[in-house]
Amino acid sequence: MGYVTTKDGVEIFYKDxxxxxxxxxxxxxxxxxxxxxxxxxxxxxxxxxxxxVAHDRRGHGRSSQVWDGHDMDHYADDVAAVVNHLGVQGAIHAGHSTGGGEVVHYIARHPEDPVPKAVIISAVPPLMVKTANNPGGLPKDVFDGLQAQLAANRAQFYHDIPAGPFYGYNRPGATPSEGIIRNWWRQGMMGSAKAHYDGIVAFSQTDFTKDLERITIPVLVMHGDDDQIVPYENSGVLSAQLLKNSTLKIYPGFSHGMPTVNADTINADLLAFVRS
Structure with missing residues (x-):
């Protein structure tokens, strides 16, 4: 574990x-x-x-709590800083949710890295917010509301998300794990409120359509059909259509947080794809 300093002086924490x-x-x-x-x-x-290898995005976890640069261009360039520091060009990249957007933007923005395959899980591309060209997206006031809740009481907000829709714990018959809920809260509260506030714009308003269209490598697209955070019809399904070489796997009943609560299934499918 260590840190790499980016061109604009941000310390990015990584595990290797x-x-x-x-x-x-x-x-x-x-x-x-x-x-x-x-x-x-x-x-x-x-x-x-x-x-x-995994890193904490700028303003998240143990990385620097800088006030600026909370956008996909900086996120992708921060990934490049980690990759170059560790010499891990040619790695397979896997991203969950916002991290899925980071993966596709990194691959498109940094073609000098010969990434052979990628995986996007419950991911935000191609575009979350509703626009004239994206009628299936969520209204902007949904994301404005997230920012308002964060600003008003981040600690409570970061409890309500994992205790409710993130892992599907608000569904009838669900058995919430207090440990998982608290771990989500712990991770969230480690980061910067400013980074998280700006990050809502980054994950909801970035249009990844051109990134997806540029990517020619095999990409596994994984999404649960009970994802209450990033609805699969306007994300996973559309991303798979835009990619030139995609495999789409939809998981019945799985929530947004399926890499954690359905790790056995997700890990097995990831391993099969990586080895294929």
């Missing part, structure tokens, strides 16, 4: 586990979390002989 000569998977976390959200995947792939 496993043999130096092993194949590498680089994980990208969702909003407003940290690389800790990939524990189930990093331990799994480490045990299967991989080298695993």
């Amino acid at each position: 586990w496993g043999p130096r000569d092993a194949p590498v998977i680089h994980f990208h976390h969702g909003w407003p979390l940290s690389s800790d959200d990939w524990d189930a995947q990093m331990l799994f792939f480490l045990a299967h002989g991989f080298r695993v």
